[in-house]
Amino acid sequence: VQPLVSSLSALLGAEKVLSGDAIGDDYTHDEALCGERHVPLAVVLPSGVDDVRRVLVWASDNRVPVTARGAGTGLSGACVPRANGVVVSFERMKRVLEIDTENHVAIVEPGVSLEALNAAVAEKGLVYPVFPGENSATLGGNVATNAGGMRAVKYGVTRHHVLGLEAVLATGEVIRTGGKFVKTSTGYDLTQLVIGSEGTLALVTQVTLKLVPLLRHSATLLAPFPTLDEAVCTIPLLVVSGVGPLLVEYIDRMTMMAITAQSGVSLGIGADMQASTEAYLLVVVEGRTADRVDEDTQLAGATLAEHGASDVFVLPASAATQLIDAREKSFWAAKRAQASEVVDVVVPRASLPEFMHQVKAIAERHSTFIPGCGHAGDGNVHLAVFERDPDKRYALMRELFEAGRRLGGVISGEHGIGVEKKRYFLELEDPAKIALLRRIKQAFDPNSILNPGTIFD
């Protein structure tokens, strides 16, 4: 082991290699609620693409597993290293290389955080609209998991905003894909293939991102519904109304209680109404002018009221910001409540009511409760599972995933498979597809050094 670390230090310079006690606890895990931690052989801190290239050639030569790491905010264990491997942490590659206002494009290094990116582009009247809910997350990590979040109902996910990549193959070649344009029919789309591959196909060293104009006006509506069913049945109607909402979230009563308690936000909803509410819809509309936002607020409000909302509140800006912020942090509320796992199944949005019925039935069958909230406009549900026993938890989660799949959905809408969902993925997915994915993996990474054990074994 020690000779390997020495050779790595000799290759890159000692200041770019951490080993032994210098490896902080953070590098051993991400934010997945249950899952193994591993201390890697070494942590490498590249300062540019050439360092990354050299690490990968070295790792190929020595057959050392390599795990890429952004901010470590993932929820599926995809950046948890192997004990015999190295972590490539992109924390020093965090330059915004270019903001191109004519083409509406930013080019960033993978260690740039969403917060830093949006601060830089806001000055130019632009925004990177993908909003996975954790601003400290990096663009490199977002690309690896194809991060989604609340605004996907309007803007899509990471995949829809990455126009090109610079990436290093396992064998050390540096490739560039795509560019500052939306249209290309010039060979297979390597950009899209690397996005969502969770560090198993290539290491991304630059990301070309599509930006959109920052719309200055918005309004936030909160609608309590007596039943979860009425709330989720209203979602497709809202999305097809033409209002083009920026986000449509559902929050069940238990989750709303947890996040309002934690954040201290006051919604101005009386205790009686709260008691008779099973779920809330949170809707944001945005526009170029205040008039358009007012018009869309009317239209959205009318749709909510017509389909069973007990009331429709247009929240003051400060309360809106607080509530959305608290909703983003609902994962931490679940963690604090000692949830054992968080599920992010996606189903067709019109199948959400049926899915939620089945979730309720599964919870009853397992004598537990499964609170949740979700990116309802996209059919993407976040459910907190409380079950300490691994076998029982496995059985319960597998039922949730099977229910989602039967309705035409998939296991993960945005968190990724990583190591945490791998067992379910391999058991439930079509073996012909798994075999094909393995052959693609082999085409990129013949020595299996890139994040082995993630997505599949």
Place this chain on the structure above:
Amino acid sequence: VQPLVSSLSALLGAEKVLSGDAIGDDYTHDEALCGERHVPLAVVLPSGVDDVRRVLVWASDNRVPVTARGAGTGLSGACVPRANGVVVSFERMKRVLEIDTENHVAIVEPGVSLEALNAAVAEKGLVYPVFPGENSATLGGNVATNAGGMRAVKYGVTRHHVLGLEAVLATGEVIRTGGKFVKTSTGYDLTQLVIGSEGTLALVTQVTLKLVPLLRHSATLLAPFPTLDEAVCTIPLLVVSGVGPLLVEYIDRMTMMAITAQSGVSLGIGADMQASTEAYLLVVVEGRTADRVDEDTQLAGATLAEHGASDVFVLPASAATQLIDAREKSFWAAKRAQASEVVDVVVPRASLPEFMHQVKAIAERHSTFIPGCGHAGDGNVHLAVFERDPDKRYALMRELFEAGRRLGGVISGEHGIGVEKKRYFLELEDPAKIALLRRIKQAFDPNSILNPGTIFD
């Protein structure tokens, strides 16, 4: 040869197999302007996925090349068969299987034309917004080439509207990818990998498409500019103005003369102004209400006028439809004028002025003229090349592609590589990427039966 055809007929039934004189001329070519034609061994007309599966197993066993065909409207020769191969023509698989208004999704067989799809979904107030300009084209063909067209500046290209596929692998396995949702982080994105692969990775038997609400109001602006440079310099300003145009096309004087003459459309622009115009911008805005369209028309018109337009005409609906229709058909005008090749380079939209300068210089160097028009909002230019001599044409086209690549662009924005652009692609593209594409091809198609010779040899 004959025993192969007999075994195919025995396998599928004679009514699904054409051979010999029964193979019409159409099956031997697409619409590429120059390029070889080949009469295949047989044409297979599957009626469902099981037929496709059986053909591919048979072709794998017998090592027979298989070329998929939609409407044959492609421009790169990607559906031209091998003489020792079979064509799988999807003309009998043209059912719209489902229009799901709650999820805004249509599921179609590959032989459905854009015209048939949009007729079916318009009744529900929806539209499939990708508009490659040839309504007889099929969705299967659109998926194969990742077709783009005029509306990409607002809605993106085929890739952005395909949510899932059913596809048959070369080895006969039927896989299903994606579904009725936008978000998924569940293994590598096979949907996106198959899109744009020009029939070389898998045969698509079902396509799940994202639809959008049909906006009832629109306006069409036509702005003549004294110089091409002023016209193309205005484009990024228009796109970033916030108006969100549905399309931004430039049309040079020569192309405008050809398409107006051919279509008979009258633009109401005086002879003097026409004579002092080097290029036109054609801009369409659309919206949910007439008020919004009026507002956006004002904004777009002001931007055009401020940046050098000689005038701004808001076209009457009938003239607008005629002109856009004629613009779509400009390829046929070029064909009639005996153009030898059409180029569809894409560059970053802000680099269009520089690219057009270089095109002019290249034309002068080669003592020719290169008229054009293009999806300017996307930096996607269509240039007609008039040069009969193959070596000179090669030299000229290579210069055009190199100029585009130096500006950060790619060879093809929407037509694909096919067989026509293969030489340029293989010569100009990074060999490490080509090698990777070949390994991916091998992962899908170990016996190289799917459209061999397309994209690469």
